[in-house]
Amino acid sequence: MKILVAGGAGYLGSALVPRLIDRGYEVDVVDLFWFGNHLPAEAGIIHKDIFEMSVQDLERYQQVVFLAGLSNDPMAEFSPSRNFIFNAAAPAYLAYIAKKAHVKRYVYACSCSVYGYTDNELFDETRSVSSSYPYGISKLQGEQAVMNLASDDFSVISLRKGTVSGYSPRMRLDLIINTMFKNGVRNREIIVNNPSIWRPILSIEDATNAYIRALEASEKISGIFNVASGNYTVGEVGDLVRMAIEEQLGLRVHLTIHHKKDFRNYKVSIQKAENMLSFHPNYDVKCIVKQLIENMERFHDWDNPQYYNIETLKLLSQTNSLRSLAEIA
Numbered sequence: 622m623k624i625l626v627a628g629g630a631g632y633l634g635s636a637l638v639p640r641l642i643d644r645g646y647e648v649d650v651v652d653l654f655w656f657g658n659h660l661p662a663e664a665g666i667i668h669k670d671i672f673e674m675s676v677q678d679l680e681r682y683q684q685v686v687f688l689a690g691l692s693n694d695p696m697a698e699f700s701p702s703r704n705f706i707f708n709a710a711a712p713a714y715l716a717y718i719a720k721k722a723h724v725k726r727y728v729y730a731c732s733c734s735v736y737g738y739t740d741n742e743l744f745d746e747t748r749s750v751s752s753s754y755p756y757g758i759s760k761l762q763g764e765q766a767v768m769n770l771a772s773d774d775f776s777v778i779s780l781r782k783g784t785v786s787g788y789s790p791r792m793r794l795d796l797i798i799n800t801m802f803k804n805g806v807r808n809r810e811i812i813v814n815n816p817s818i819w820r821p822i823l824s825i826e827d828a829t830n831a832y833i834r835a836l837e838a839s840e841k842i843s844g845i846f847n848v849a850s851g852n853y854t855v856g857e858v859g860d861l862v863r864m865a866i867e868e869q870l871g872l873r874v875h876l877t878i879h880h881k882k883d884f885r886n887y888k889v890s891i892q893k894a895e896n897m898l899s900f901h902p903n904y905d906v907k908c909i910v911k912q913l914i915e916n917m918e919r920f921h922d923w924d925n926p927q928y929y930n931i932e933t934l935k936l937l938s939q940t941n942s943l944r945s946l947a948e949i950a
């Protein structure tokens with residue numbers, strides 16, 4: 622089977638692509654390489670904007686995975702107009718040409734942030750979505766557009782992921798556990814901005830498992846699925862990261878608690894993914910920190926701007942290297 626991974630050179634893709642190759646799939650990655658190339662040599666490279674892909678280009682693939690776009694709130698707020706192009710228009714366009722090219726399945730990287738601020742209830746996929754910020758709105762628009770195209774001969778699976786954390790060859794230190802880990806090890810201090818808000822956490826291993834389950838699911842399956850390793854309050858995440866660093870590295874770490882307002886608070890049920898995709902998470906916060914420690918030598922240049930998406934976005938914007946074809950057209 623030949624798979625195209627759009628945005629596959631990013632944090633998630635750089636962990637997923639080697640696993641797909643290892644399972645015997647032929648994998649091409651179409652990417653703008655904002656964060657460099659950390660992919661295995663066996664991956665086919667298409668250095669292009671998604672908007673430059675044509676129906677003909679897509680004809681050789683059985684499945685397409687969308688992992689591109691601006692992947693957090695600070696990026697989306699830095700440039701809301703680009704956010705809606707990269708996060709709403711791009712997945713819609715790619716799904717549209719994939720269907721025309723008779724691709725069998727499209728897997729879309731959605732986010733639990735579409736749930737916005739909820740009342741601490743467990744949300745399944747039937748619950749209403751209510752994001753009022755550019756990132757959440759655009760991830761929802763992308764999802765609505767691609768789900769709209771699902772049909773008997775075109776399966777579409779949207780994975781609403783919790784915040785992913787853990788080590789990837791293309792590293793990010795702007796994700797909840799990764800940030801706490803960096804601050805705990807480097808500054809001996811973990812800052813919790815609001816201990817009571819809920820976040821579904823997803824280890825990078827569980828995240829790549831979810832994509833594999835989706836790609837290998839029966840062709841008859843289409844739908845929206847929450848995926849998470851577990852639901853935690855941010856206060857508990859802080860405690861667990863501190864404990865793991867202290868136990869595993871023998872360092873003393875101070876926890877600083879603030880009570881700042883947050884516009885995202887949600888916990889999700891993953892029962893549908895368990896029942897329909899056979900997705901079962903295996904990694905908790907302690908495992909995530911263990912995996913970060915095992916790979917720490919590879920990203921201890923803590924201030925590298927590539928580890929912080931908003932820093933890289935600002936640098937790319939200064940040199941006008943971010944422009945998408947859709948903006949120029």
Ligand SMILES: NC(=O)c1ccc[n+]([C@@H]2O[C@H](COP(=O)([O-])OP(=O)(O)OC[C@H]3O[C@@H](n4cnc5c(N)ncnc54)[C@H](O)[C@@H]3O)[C@@H](O)[C@H]2O)c1
Pocket residue numbers: 627628629630631632633634651652653654655656669670671672687688689690691692693707711730731732733781782783784785786793796930945
């Ligand atoms: N990381 C998380 O915690 C998380 C959680 C929920 C959802 N998501 C979603 O999962 C996806 C992957 O996240 P990530 O952390 O790997 O992101 P990332 O920022 O590390 O990678 C995104 C990649 O997409 C590429 N890209 C962006 N727009 C493109 C375009 N128009 N054409 C070609 N390439 C393009 C970039 O060069 C980059 O390599 C994103 O869609 C994100 O919104 C991520």
